[in-house]
Amino acid sequence: MSTGTLLEVEDLSVRLRTARGIRLAVDHVSFSIGQGEILGIAGESGSGKTITALSLLGLLPGGSRTTGRVVLDGRDLLTLHRRELRSVRGRQVSMVLQDPMTSLHPLLRIEVQMTEHVRTHLAMSKDQARERALEMLAAVRIPDPEQALASHPHQFSGGMRQRIAIAMALACEPRLIIADEPTTALDVTVQAGILSLLDQLRRERGVSVMIITHDLGVLSSISDRLCVMYGGRIVEHGVTREVLGSPRHPYTNGLMQALPGASGTGVPMRPIGGSPPSLDDMPSGCSFHPRCDYAQVSCSSKVPPLRPIGGGRLLACDPDPLAPDRSEPSSSGAATSVPVPDPLAEQVP
């Protein structure tokens, strides 16, 4: 796993200017990513997960304000000038977005797209950059790299396009790849390939990966540690296996219960009621309290702090109804405390 910390995010807050005023989209978020580590950020729309990622690289829309510290290799990215930041983007940190059809330019051949940033950032000659591109395409297992360079994006399938987008992200040998829903637009069969590719890259090249998704199945198969975000805050943080194996926050628990794999055939899924809150309509106190089966009166007034609960885990829930030493809560037993999802694999002969 990690040999040292690559990225340290401390007290990151982001205020966005919306049509209805200034809104706090990310609220005092802290986390770190080690070298060669895969950190998962889980959350639904409006949880602040994408805004967090964009703010790391100064890619937020105009009028937004970011505070806190984002330290990459000893340098605070939030204090850098635009020119310095530009060399960090692409060179040390690169992004892979959800839809490869929109992140690739439809009218340019792959060669043009894959060599331009390499020549800019690494001052390579045209031939060197082409060599690099071929190498990267081979690394992401594109069948015929020479042929691929001469092709346009529409000539590839969705999975191949996402591989090319990852090859582009790799070309400048970044230390960190931020992948925002990299497999959401893909079929499960293709998704499995992209996940094993990311895993291979971090093992062979020591790249760190921050993967953002609402799919806990994806995170449980690939991430070392994860942050669960809700309403702009981290509500639970720790080693993936432990957090998803025995969730402590009612929201994490609810997400696990809602997964189709959490119970047998024909047994209905147990979704969390209600919808994620919007920025304009953020509940007071713990922002999850209106949807929480275990909510108490105090939850609506006091924001629970993110506190250590042992084993390197962090939890932002004051009643902590899912603590292992506690018996079933008497107030509401709507959800069982610890789900043990059956692994799908054992069903396959």
Added chain:
Amino acid sequence: MTGALEQETPVAARVPPGGGGKGPLLELDDIDVVYQRRGRPPVQAVLGASLTLGAGEIVGLVGESGCGKSTLGRAAMGLVPLSRGTVRYGGTPVEPLGRKARPQALRSLQMVFQDPYASLNPRRRVGSQIADAVALGRGDGLKSGEAGPAVAQALERVGLGPEVARRYPHEFSGGQCQRIAIARVLASGPRCLVADEPISALDASAQAQIANLLASVAADAGLGLLFISHDLSVVRKIAERTIVMYLGRIVETGATDSVWSAPSHPYTEALIRAIPKPGAGASLPVELPGDVPDPSRPPSGCRFHPRCPKAFDRCPKEEPEMYEVSPTWRSRCFLAEPGVARPMTGPAR
């Protein structure tokens, strides 16, 4: 565009739809759908597909993108012309609209679309859109004052309050909009629904909510529901029967339980293995190598053989039929052919 398919000429007599309980509600018999393309070879999107759907039955249709599952759904609705075969709904042929109105008997065959923001009109209040569907279902127009209670009732069936009727679609989250779209479809009094990826555009917690909602309204009202999804794990939760498609062909069909626990076709098995496993001790999902081939130039023999881990010498030479695994279970794989020695020693690659 509206979700409820409109009819222009009012027809006085209401034809009892669905054939009054005898025989299947919806019946596709050996249909082909071929897309002609100018200057390029035609694409056989669906080839020799048959399926039946009874009242109160939920059938799941799964496969990767490009397998023809959406085309099959559209053919079932009469939205694409057939090259061969027939689609009948309660005994009435389902054909694409020409200049004529859609027959009255087809009114109770309705569709739920993937993206609720696209299927709802952004500039009209939710209530007036649902009132349209109420009027459509009655076929004889609506007196003023009648709409309100019917709209409120439709909203209640999907778990929304009557105040929603006064608001606009953009005020709601994706999951709530999909509820509204389903309320509108229900308001027209359907007997049979075709839902094309109704949850794939939604958030994690909303996916389970909407899948459960569709399953429960289908059960409560005795609707036939064809649930098209790339997500096999959700289909497993709600469908009694599962149909798996690959490259235009139905390759396996049977009771969801059987198909899930002991898939007979290697493609079904690959789909199940590719699903990321949530929870503790998870490992990387298994990748299915290769891409879905170009449907205008399908592989010889069994269409899946270039990607099949169990392929043997017979597979590229002839195309398998649908072999009976059990009376309710069929598979298009030579390994399921009765009375044929299975290549146990496996010349599989």
